[in-house]
Amino acid sequence: MKINIVKDSKAAGQAGYELFKEQLENGSTVFGLATGSTPISTYDAITASDLDFSNCISINLDEYAGLPDTHEQSYRYSMNQHFFSKKPFKESYVPNGMNDADAEIVRYEKIIAENPVDFQILGLGQNGHIGFNEPGTAFDSRTHKVTLTESTIAANARFFDNENDVPKFAYSMGIGTIMDAKSILLEAFGENKAEAVQKMVEGPVTEDLPASILQRHPNVTLILDEAAASKLSK
Numbered sequence: 001m002k003i004n005i006v007k008d009s010k011a012a013g014q015a016g017y018e019l020f021k022e023q024l025e026n027g028s029t030v031f032g033l034a035t036g037s038t039p040i041s042t043y044d045a046i047t048a049s050d051l052d053f054s055n056c057i058s059i060n061l062d063e064y065a066g067l068p069d070t071h072e073q074s075y076r077y078s079m080n081q082h083f084f085s086k087k088p089f090k091e092s093y094v095p096n097g098m099n100d101a102d103a104e105i106v107r108y109e110k111i112i113a114e115n116p117v118d119f120q121i122l123g124l125g126q127n128g129h130i131g132f133n134e135p136g137t138a139f140d141s142r143t144h145k146v147t148l149t150e151s152t153i154a155a156n157a158r159f160f161d162n163e164n165d166v167p168k169f170a171y172s173m174g175i176g177t178i179m180d181a182k183s184i185l186l187e188a189f190g191e192n193k194a195e196a197v198q199k200m201v202e203g204p205v206t207e208d209l210p211a212s213i214l215q216r217h218p219n220v221t222l223i224l225d226e227a228a229a230s231k232l233s234k
């Protein structure tokens with residue numbers, strides 16, 4: 001793993017942008033994208049730039065089950081707002097949270113099989129989840145329907161009027177799906193991610209900490225702020 005520790009989220013955005021640019025220059029055409037607050041500074045830098053990715057495809061990691069794309073907290077809505085409405089890809093795929101799970105899982109895996117991800121951007125859950133793959137998810141999992149843990153529901157409640165409004169299920173690329181990406185960037189900021197970062201980088205590779213699998217991926221870059229990196233031993 002390459003580890004890049006930056007001062008703040010603005011510097012992280014610039015560093016994330018540089019990696020995206022390098023990928024484009026090296027011929028990458030399929031970009032895996034994440035939601036959550038973490039990658040927004042990178043998306044801001046990319047969409048404000050003059051980079052041309054109008055012939056590229058984006059594929060998002062996950063979506064809440066049961067939220068229509070018009071719901072402000074749906075990941076499709078968030079991606080439209082923070083990225084696609086500012087600067088579009090040729091095609092942008094996000095799981096459809098309103099579709100029946102079995103059909104949606106098949107549809108989404110087919111999209112990924114037809115468009116293998118060159119560069120995947122990830123955030124990190126406080127419990128070490130990537131996408132919506134909660135602790136205990138099999139490392140060889142493919143796109144699946146997920147039951148969200150209490151801790152993830154609590155962590156995401158800040159975006160909803162009340163905790164009961166947070167969906168209980170989501171559709172997410174599996175860990176096996178994510179690991180198929182040729183290159184991966186994971187960003188994590190803040191003290192509340194420090195423990196998950198330490199375990200991801202220095203702990204055992206275990207399904208109890210989904211992001212620890214990244215130790216086995218040949219091409220991973222981490223962009224961390226100082227708080228998120230604060231529990232690393234070196």
Ligand SMILES: N[C@@H]1[C@@H](O)[C@H](O)[C@@H](COP(=O)(O)O)O[C@@H]1O
Pocket residue numbers: 034035036037038039061062122123124125126130131132152156
């Ligand atoms: N499903 C998303 C993840 O894809 C995201 O990485 C994580 C961290 O979110 P944030 O970046 O807002 O801390 O939370 C959510 O649960």
